[in-house]
Amino acid sequence: MDLFEGIIKTLLEHEGYWVRQSFKVNLTKEEKRAIGKHSIPRPEIDLLAFKPGTNSLIVLEAKSYFDSPGVKISELLEHFEIPDGRYKIFTCENYRNIVFSRLVKDLVELGLAEADVQPQLGLVAGNVYQNKSSDIAEYFTQNNWFFWSPEMVKDKVNALAELGYENNTAIITAKILMRGSALPTPLSPNFTESSLSTQQQAKNWLEKNFPSEVFKGVRTSKYYQDKDIWFITIPKDLLENEEYLKLALAEPDFVGFNYLKIPTEYLKRNLDKLSVRLSGDKIDFHINATSTNRYKDIRGQGLELKQFLLTHELMD
Numbered sequence: 001m002d003l004f005e006g007i008i009k010t011l012l013e014h015e016g017y018w019v020r021q022s023f024k025v026n027l028t029k030e031e032k033r034a035i036g037k038h039s040i041p042r043p044e045i046d047l048l049a050f051k052p053g054t055n056s057l058i059v060l061e062a063k064s065y066f067d068s069p070g071v072k073i074s075e076l077l078e079h080f081e082i083p084d085g086r087y088k089i090f091t092c093e094n095y096r097n098i099v100f101s102r103l104v105k106d107l108v109e110l111g112l113a114e115a116d117v118q119p120q121l122g123l124v125a126g127n128v129y130q131n132k133s134s135d136i137a138e139y140f141t142q143n144n145w146f147f148w149s150p151e152m153v154k155d156k157v158n159a160l161a162e163l164g165y166e167n168n169t170a171i172i173t174a175k176i177l178m179r180g181s182a183l184p185t186p187l188s189p190n191f192t193e194s195s196l197s198t199q200q201q202a203k204n205w206l207e208k209n210f211p212s213e214v215f216k217g218v219r220t221s222k223y224y225q226d227k228d229i230w231f232i233t234i235p236k237d238l239l240e241n242e243e244y245l246k247l248a249l250a251e252p253d254f255v256g257f258n259y260l261k262i263p264t265e266y267l268k269r270n271l272d273k274l275s276v277r278l279s280g281d282k283i284d285f286h287i288n289a290t291s292t293n294r295y296k297d298i299r300g301q302g303l304e305l306k307q308f309l310l311t312h313e314l315m316d
Helices: 002-013 029-035 093-109 133-143 150-160 169-178 193-209 264-269
Strands: 018-024 044-051 056-063 118-125 146-148 219-221 229-235 244-250 257-263 282-288
Touching: 002 018, 002 044, 002 056, 002 150, 029 093, 056 093, 093 118, 118 133, 118 150, 133 146, 133 229, 146 150, 193 219, 193 244, 193 257, 219 229, 229 244, 244 264, 257 264
Parallel strands: 056 118, 118 146, 219 244
Antiparallel strands: 018 044, 044 056, 229 282, 244 257
């Protein structure tokens, strides 16, 4: 929705970004063939947000979804070799890499960016299905993606209502809507409460149940009930630098955790069964959380991990 994109553009500009709206990426025929769809239309980026002095570029999709169930975490968790589904740039790594590479070349040719600019994928949501903003936020944090939830957008629009007069649709709309309303305390701009909460709860649980274990280096994941998985991303060089991959996987509503201590030698021996990103620097795990095939990595080729589940060391 163009109006929603326009409001997000204004919010970003008030945070110091230069913003370009509805930018089309000029894929070549060879790039389309590499994507796997010869007739794919030119990708259109909703918003490009560049912050001067940082050489950072956010490639944003803006989804209002006011009259729909909202953004679904289950659709963002999908994985495709050839782009498909509603969120192609999020769910197909090959497509994303090719689009980002061509995007940078296009921007350089237009004199809008340097060749070494690093695009960051992002999403702004006006509505999230079943209010699962925290699930999306944690998933995006692990991927180093940018996310503004509906709650954050509302908070930022509220803040616009405190500004002096400006002849801008978003600011005038905010003033009309918020006239006479009490303004809430602003939220943190990077929305990391849920991620920190998962880590803190895992730390507390580990200290109680495995007092001999050190929490440093432990990777955590909440339970993504929409797909019945735990999601973990690790740098590939962890396999060379650490003896174990340590995982604390939360049960629904954080009633407990499951602690796996996986020798990295085991992962190196089975690297061909893991989902290594095309960039070669990261490994993604989708660990099955159902009663059948529990602890099997289904993002890759079904590597079994349950043998590395530690039993409790609860002390009297």
